[in-house]
Amino acid sequence: xxxxxxxxxxxxxxxxxxxELVARAAGVELDRGGLLEAAVVSGPQAAAPPGxxxxxxxKPVVWLDLALEVGxxxxxxxxARAALAVARAAGxxxxxxxxxxxxxxxxxxxxxxxxxxxxxxxxxxxAALGHPVLLATPFDAAHVPGQDDDPQxxxxxxxxxxxxxxxxxxxxxxxxxxxxxxxxxxxxxPQGAGWQSFGAVVLAPPGxxxxxxxxxxxDPALTQPVWQLRxxxxxxxxxxxxxxxxxxGTARPLTADSFAxxxxxxLALAERPRVQVxxxxxxxxxxxDHGERLFRQCRQAGVLATRVxxxxxxxxxxxxxxxxxxxxxxxxxxxxxDLIITADQARAARPAFLDNRLLWPSWESLVPDxxxxxxxxSSRTGLYILGALRGTAPGAARRVEAADAAAExxxxxxxxxxxxxxxxxxxxxxxLTCVRTCPHGVPRHVVDSIHCAPxxxxxxxxxxxxxxxxxxxxxxxSNPEMFAGLQRALALAAEPRLVLFACQNSALAAAGExxxxxxAWPAGLVINPVVCAGRVGEHLIMKALELGARAVLVAGCHxxxxxxxxxxxxxxxxxxxxxxxxxxxxxxxxxxQFLHLASNQPRVLAQAVAQMAARALEG
Amino acid sequence: MVNTPPSTPILILGGGVAxxxxxxxxxxxxxxxxxxxxxxxxxxxxxxxxxxxxSACARCGACRLADLLAEAAARPQITIYTQALATSxxxxxxxxxxxxxxxxxxxxxLPIGPGxxxxxxxxxxxxxxxxxxxxxxxxxxxxxxxxxxxxxxVISALELEARLVQGAWEQRPAPAKLAFIQCVGSRDQSLGRxxxxRVxxxxxxxxARLLKASRxxxxxxxFHMDVQDYGRAWEEELAGLRREMRFVRAMPGExxxxxxxxxxxFALAEGKQMREAFDLVVLSQGLGPPAGAGALAQMxxxxxxxxxxxxxxxxxxxxxxxxxxxxxxxxxxxxLTESIDHAxxxxxxxxxxVASTKGAGRG
Numbered sequence: 001x002x003x004x005x006x007x008x009x010x011x012x013x014x015x016x017x018x019x020e021l022v023a024r025a026a027g028v029e030l031d032r033g034g035l036l037e038a039a040v041v042s043g044p045q046a047a048a049p050p051g052x053x054x055x056x057x058x059k060p061v062v063w064l065d066l067a068l069e070v071g072x073x074x075x076x077x078x079x080a081r082a083a084l085a086v087a088r089a090a091g092x093x094x095x096x097x098x099x100x101x102x103x104x105x106x107x108x109x110x111x112x113x114x115x116x117x118x119x120x121x122x123x124x125x126x127a128a129l130g131h132p133v134l135l136a137t138p139f140d141a142a143h144v145p146g147q148d149d150d151p152q153x154x155x156x157x158x159x160x161x162x163x164x165x166x167x168x169x170x171x172x173x174x175x176x177x178x179x180x181x182x183x184x185x186x187x188x189x190p191q192g193a194g195w196q197s198f199g200a201v202v203l204a205p206p207g208x209x210x211x212x213x214x215x216x217x218x219d220p221a222l223t224q225p226v227w228q229l230r231x232x233x234x235x236x237x238x239x240x241x242x243x244x245x246x247x248x249g250t251a252r253p254l255t256a257d258s259f260a261x262x263x264x265x266x267l268a269l270a271e272r273p274r275v276q277v278x279x280x281x282x283x284x285x286x287x288x289d290h291g292e293r294l295f296r297q298c299r300q301a302g303v304l305a306t307r308v309x310x311x312x313x314x315x316x317x318x319x320x321x322x323x324x325x326x327x328x329x330x331x332x333x334x335x336x337x338d339l340i341i342t343a344d345q346a347r348a349a350r351p352a353f354l355d356n357r358l359l360w361p362s363w364e365s366l367v368p369d370x371x372x373x374x375x376x377x378s379s380r381t382g383l384y385i386l387g388a389l390r391g392t393a394p395g396a397a398r399r400v401e402a403a404d405a406a407a408e409x410x411x412x413x414x415x416x417x418x419x420x421x422x423x424x425x426x427x428x429x430x431x432l433t434c435v436r437t438c439p440h441g442v443p444r445h446v447v448d449s450i451h452c453a454p455x456x457x458x459x460x461x462x463x464x465x466x467x468x469x470x471x472x473x474x475x476x477x478s479n480p481e482m483f484a485g486l487q488r489a490l491a492l493a494a495e496p497r498l499v500l501f502a503c504q505n506s507a508l509a510a511a512g513e514x515x516x517x518x519x520a521w522p523a524g525l526v527i528n529p530v531v532c533a534g535r536v537g538e539h540l541i542m543k544a545l546e547l548g549a550r551a552v553l554v555a556g557c558h559x560x561x562x563x564x565x566x567x568x569x570x571x572x573x574x575x576x577x578x579x580x581x582x583x584x585x586x587x588x589x590x591x592x593q594f595l596h597l598a599s600n601q602p603r604v605l606a607q608a609v610a611q612m613a614a615r616a617l618e619g
Numbered sequence: 620m621v622n623t624p625p626s627t628p629i630l631i632l633g634g635g636v637a638x639x640x641x642x643x644x645x646x647x648x649x650x651x652x653x654x655x656x657x658x659x660x661x662x663x664x665x666x667x668x669x670x671x672x673x674s675a676c677a678r679c680g681a682c683r684l685a686d687l688l689a690e691a692a693a694r695p696q697i698t699i700y701t702q703a704l705a706t707s708x709x710x711x712x713x714x715x716x717x718x719x720x721x722x723x724x725x726x727x728x729l730p731i732g733p734g735x736x737x738x739x740x741x742x743x744x745x746x747x748x749x750x751x752x753x754x755x756x757x758x759x760x761x762x763x764x765x766x767x768x769x770x771x772x773v774i775s776a777l778e779l780e781a782r783l784v785q786g787a788w789e790q791r792p793a794p795a796k797l798a799f800i801q802c803v804g805s806r807d808q809s810l811g812r813x814x815x816x817r818v819x820x821x822x823x824x825x826x827a828r829l830l831k832a833s834r835x836x837x838x839x840x841x842f843h844m845d846v847q848d849y850g851r852a853w854e855e856e857l858a859g860l861r862r863e864m865r866f867v868r869a870m871p872g873e874x875x876x877x878x879x880x881x882x883x884x885f886a887l888a889e890g891k892q893m894r895e896a897f898d899l900v901v902l903s904q905g906l907g908p909p910a911g912a913g914a915l916a917q918m919x920x921x922x923x924x925x926x927x928x929x930x931x932x933x934x935x936x937x938x939x940x941x942x943x944x945x946x947x948x949x950x951x952x953x954x955l956t957e958s959i960d961h962a963x964x965x966x967x968x969x970x971x972x973v974a975s976t977k978g979a980g981r982g
């Protein structure tokens with residue numbers, strides 16, 4: 001076994017760590033510039049000074065991005081994490097057989113930025129899974145809830161926060177880059193601002209009430225939103241009635257949660273003395289717990305529930321009179337209420353750093369409206385967006401999100417299932433196509449090379465398909481390996497040879513079901529599984545044709561269903577480009593096709609393959 | 620009794636999407652679990668749900684079953700028994716449960732998908748139990764005025780899904796005139812079912828759009844009380860749907876057999892009585908408490924919600940008995956995606972419970 005030295009490169013994020021202490025705690029020698037047997041370096045290869053590479057030539061070296069390992073927190077904690085990482089790396093270097101590798105370990109610590117139920121639940125769940133958590137909250141005390149949270153539930157949760165949760169009050173997250181296992185976050189707090197490293201980040205800013213847009217021109221003196229209503233102060237005059245109008249989505253239907261809040265307000269008002277309540281709504285959104293019962297209780301308590309067409313509420317007399325057509329009576333109704341209550345909805349402001357389009361995709365791409373991105377997930381692996389910011393209803397749904405996010409994050413940072421794209425530095429032209437196209441934000445351009453977040457990759461292969469230099473060689477599914485696989489399979493296939501590139505999230509499952517049911521595939525069909533249709537670029541399609549395929553079918557998920565957000569659309573675009581190229585060359589453009597389908601649509605796949613086979617036989 | 624593990628950290632009853640999601644979530648947390656499914660195949664009702672994408676994903680979540688099956692099969696921490704029925708349970712000494720599992724019917728000739736049939740009667744010690752037995756869709760025959768089982772051409776929404784999964788109208792033309800009747804067995808005081816089933820507007824409108832795409836001249840009437848909310852882009856989607864089909868705000872009082880197909884009797888908002896014939900009438904049945912809710916509640920000493928679902932409405936996953944948790948739509952009406960997410964919290968709660976009892980044992 002080789003003797004291992006620690007080569008210390010002073011790097012951002014390692015400030016305040018004494019190299020001697022780290023080396024001693026890790027049980028290795030600190031390098032003083034002599035000849036080395038084996039080494040652990042505290043920074044990536046790109047950061048090495050010129051002389052160092054010469055001294056290390058041919059020796060087993062582990063290039064450790066120590067800053068990522070160390071993360072934030074107090075100095076003792078950082079020293080312990082640094083020593084642990086160096087000791088682990090030294091174990092590998094000491095074997096003496098490894099070629100020089102750059103193998104950053106994913107950082108394990110988690111930043112939870114926010115307040116209220118969502119943030120506290122997330123902090124609690126992640127700490128329970130053994131991750132050090134920094135809870136950065138804009139408030140002085142962690143238990144200050146969002147306006148939309150139940151204060152009692154939140155303070156109970158705050159009181160039970162485990163010891164692994166470090167609290168940073170009065171602290172805001174002002175900048176964020178990176179992906180799972182390697183986030184850099186700039187936190188501004190009472191002690192100033194600074195960058196820290198984290199393995200995962202949870203954004204859960206506190207929710208604030210916003211009034212729903214009901215009708216323009218309401219008299220502000222009469223109008224207040226649900227959250228400001230102090231129902232105990234409302235009562236009718238001794239000799240008559242107080243008329244209260246509750247507007248519950250008159251311009252546009254509400255969410256079930258907002259509607260239930262409006263119903264509760266209406267019910268509370270109806271129980272006050274000499275108060276008559278009129279509830280105006282366009283759709284009764286009763287799909288919340290007890291929503292239907294609440295709606296019924298309102299009517300039983302004497303609330304006049306009246307439906308208006310969306311936008312059908314007219315405001316007159318300087319905002320003091322409401323009018324709407326009643327279809328049942330066939331006439332216009334009028335009401336001059338003494339009090340107008342408008343519905344409300346919880347919102348949270350989006351952090352400003354997400355507006356930086358060089359570092360972040362649009363909100364729609366970051367939090368896609370896609371059934372595979374539920375449970376707090378965002379398209380940036382390791383980043384979870386919860387609570388009011390995501391638009392999740394207050395209460396239980398936020399705890400659900402926090403629990404789901406924690407489990408996903410825990411497994412991702414454990415790194416057992418996470419592949420690692422390898423960027424061949426000598427071929428890479430630094431064109432940044434991968435940085436631009438990776439749907440998960442994994443590659444970053446640092447100094448003068450491409451660095452990949454250590455736990456962020458989903459192996460979709462979009463980068464490998466898009467890289468014009470073919471410099472990205474993910475082990476097992478690099479272009480040369482896939483070409484070789486295609487060649488072997490096509491050599492065995494009968495004429496006419498057909499290639500199906502099958503996305504594992506849709507087409508592969510459908511093909512599996514067909515095969516299990518004894519489906520008779522065309523004799524010349526080669527099914528090439530891919531993690532995402534996005535892996536299939538022009539190189540692969542054209543190679544398949546070059547190797548003798550008569551037709552190529554790329555089958556991916558439906559639009560809006562891709563696990564890599566737009567991998568399927570990229571692939572569809574590439575297939576179209578190949579098809580046009582073939583047309584320009586005087587070849588059959590229809591021999592390259594793209595198919596959208598879902599895993600439970602095997603017949604769609606069977607039909608498309610049969611059509612492809614029929615066309616190939618004709619041509 | 621041989622070859623079977625006598626104990627498991629966590630036992631999950633039910634192998635539908637919620638049960639599978641709970642198992643996968645526990646595995647993510649590094650915990651082993653045993654999943655017991657009554658049927659020969661995993662997947663529950665989601666197996667009969669079709670993909671509702673037309674030009675883009677309709678976000679119904681039916682595709683996530685395949686993801687879950689693949690994930691559950693790939694994880695060594697998950698032991699799966701099919702055709703396994705819990706027959707009795709008693710609290711184990713200290714903490715946890717001793718659950719008796721018995722084979723449900725003769726073993727299927729071929730194993731279907733992941734898991735193996737329960738080899739015989741098994742007595743399993745579990746530190747925690749997650750119930751993910753799924754909801755029971757309302758039987759439309761229970762609302763006899765709507766003609767289900769009596770008037771030809773009246774089918775349930777689940778039957779429509781199954782027909783679409785089997786490709787019923789791929790070879791022959793789809794019906795030209797179709798009615799969807801919403802809130803069958805939900806929001807209905809006469810049946811004592813005072814809850815909104817949450818999912819029916821979404822699935823019915825998506826099915827309607829799917830059918831309409833296969834036959835653009837199809838005339839679809841959508842009888843409803845209110846249209847519920849289905850996520851971010853729903854209002855915009857709804858505006859498009861309103862152009863494609865007739866939204867009739869009326870709850871039909873009767874569906875009668877007629878010469879030209881089932882006839883729907885309803886009243887318009889202004890009070891006018893109408894009678895209209897359709898080729899096919901689809902009853903959008905609501906979700907209700909699981910069929911075996913009473914037996915399960917007795918077996919584990921569980922609480923039930925006001926509506927008869929398992930657990931307590933105000934507590935998302937607690938079942939009202941120590942070490943027992945509920946996941947998915949057996950706790951209240953939930954969509955597929957919501958059930959999958961909910962199961963994650965049940966898994967977290969079960970994991971926390973197991974960890975806390977371990978600590979108590981040491982201390």
